[in-house]
Amino acid sequence: MRITIDEDRCCAAGQCVLAAPDVFDQRDDDGIVILLDADPGPDQHAAVRDAAAACPAAAIMVEE
Amino acid sequence: MVVVGASAAGVAVVETLRREGFDGPISLIGAELELPYDRPPLSKRMLSGQWTAERTVLRPRATVEGWNTDLRLATRAVRVDAAARRVILDDGDELAYGDLVIATGVRPRLLPGLPQVPGVHVLRTLADAVALRDALTDGPRLVVVGAGFLGAEAAAVACELGADVTLVSDLEAPLADVLGPELAGMLLDEHGRRGVRVETGVRADEVLVADGRASGVRLVDGRILPADEILVAIGAVPETGWLDGSGVPVGNGVFCDATCSAAPGVWAAGDVASWEHPGLGERIRLEHRTNAGEQGMAVARNLLAARAGRPATPFAPVPYVWSDQYDLTIQIYGRPRPGDALRIVEGSTAERSLVALHGRDGRVRAATGINRPRQTRAARALVARAAPWETGSAPEHGEREGVPA
Known part of the structure; x- marks a missing residue:
């Protein structure tokens, strides 16, 4: 799995952190997404796909 | 399928x-x-x-x-x-x-009898957005009818593009029915500070037409707001x-x-x-x-x-909406209602950065954040579990939040 983030699209909703808190975080000042792990293990894959699907700004891309 | x-x-x-x-x-x-x-x-x-x-x-x-x-x-x-x-x-x-x-x-919901003439806009589709954007290039007089999320956001963008903007709100302030008077008042001040005229507590009666295009908006109190472009944003x-x-x-x-x-x-x-x-x-x-x-x-x-013959799962999300107006990012978890109690638990309206809780029936029912995304997300947990209003103050640090349903 390879995760890429489009920071310019990110709207700081934090839905990704709710779905996959081990993979995503938010910056303190503006809430923009921080990618903690661009290639997480299989135990995270379902959560990451949920995060990408739930992102209201379509800012998370997942390649497998 | x-x-x-x-x-x-x-x-x-x-x-x-x-x-x-x-x-x-x-x-x-x-x-x-x-x-x-x-x-x-x-x-x-x-x-x-x-x-x-x-x-x-x-x-x-x-x-x-x-x-x-x-x-x-x-x-x-x-x-x-x-x-x-x-x-x-x-x-x-x-x-x-x-x-x-x-x-x-x-x-989009339309005003009754809304004339379909040049200068009248709604904003739902990409084509609508292109048309409105193109209409805003020469600093026109824009009247935005309706000050919900859509109207308030469009007014902010149009103002920053140099349009002469009037925003018509049937409430005492934009989004007052969602944010409550204190936070909506802050939003009202912000629009005013930026140069948007906000007509509050009044509805639009009709769009006026001259020479085949929109020329203004008549309010129900009889006043006329002259306009080159009109955006109708009164819901859907x-x-x-x-x-x-x-x-x-x-x-x-x-x-x-x-x-x-x-x-x-x-x-x-x-x-x-x-x-x-x-x-x-x-x-x-x-x-x-x-x-x-x-x-x-x-x-x-x-x-x-x-x-597959398996039981379906009830859909029980914590509602979430955000709005960007000028440099303000407003984020709301839950469903605030008019009349809710409001408690600012971090920051202040003066700082233009805050987290506030909305309480009803002794429980935390919603949380609103302005320019504090991370802290606002932490407050979501209080909404998700409908924390008791009296004790539900600041979100506890490290509180583990639920995954969206």
Whole structure:
């Protein structure tokens, strides 16, 4: 799995952190997404796909 | 499988169906010409010109093609026969379905008798946004009728583009029914500080026309606001007309049960779906982008569960909406109502950065954040568990939040 983030699209909703808190975080000042792990293990894959699907700004891309 | 509506909710349905292993045929029907695109930017960075239209696509073309669907754009479903399980399209085609997902969204509500003349705008589609953006280039006088999320955002963008903007709010301040008087008052001040005139506590009566184009707005108190361009942003109505006589229950939206099922083999997701929210104990319909994605995912999973003879799961999200106005990012979890108690637990209106809780019936019912995204997300947990109002003050650090349903 390879995760890429489009920071310019990110709207700081934090839905990704709710779905996959081990993979995503938010910056303190503006809430923009921080990618903690661009290639997480299989135990995270379902959560990451949920995060990408739930992102209201379509800012998370997942390649497998 | 037929999914009617190719915006955020319809896309989430298709994407989730494929992700969960459904490999049968799917028809995805979209009324608009473009590949599925995202609507929040239409009143934000698309309207401001920072983004081109291409930037608003929901998924890259290769991803959409990878779903291997029978994608029919610029096509409308005009009728459903729920007993025969068939959808009839405007090009005369008929599609049989095992399951139908209704994700047709909403259309702008119009003022009664609104003239269809140049200078009159609504803002729902990409074409609407392009037309309004093009109309704002020469610093026109713009009257925005309606100061909900859409109207307030468009007013902010137009003001920053140099338009002479008047915002007409039927409440005492923009979004006062959602934010409450204190936070809405801050928003009112912000619009005023930026140079937007806000007419509060008054409705528009009619759009005036001169020489075949819009010339102003008459308010119900008789005053006339001269205008070159007018944006009507007074809410939206569910796109359910095509379901009349279908046997699918329709009222204010498609009436669904708690699992988003409206009839055997019929489901609804997104702005058009009205469902019994099990946590809130009431029927709700949300016109928010995040819900479209979450509900689309939930419907896909419930539909597959029903097919497999497994029980469907009630859909019980914590509603979330955000709004960008000037340099303010406003984020709301839950469903605040007029009359809720309000407690600012971090920051202040003076700092233009805060987290506030909305209380009702002794419980935390909603949380609003302004320019504090991370801290606002922490407050979501208080909303999710309806924390007691008296003790639910600042979010506890390290409190583990639930995953969205």
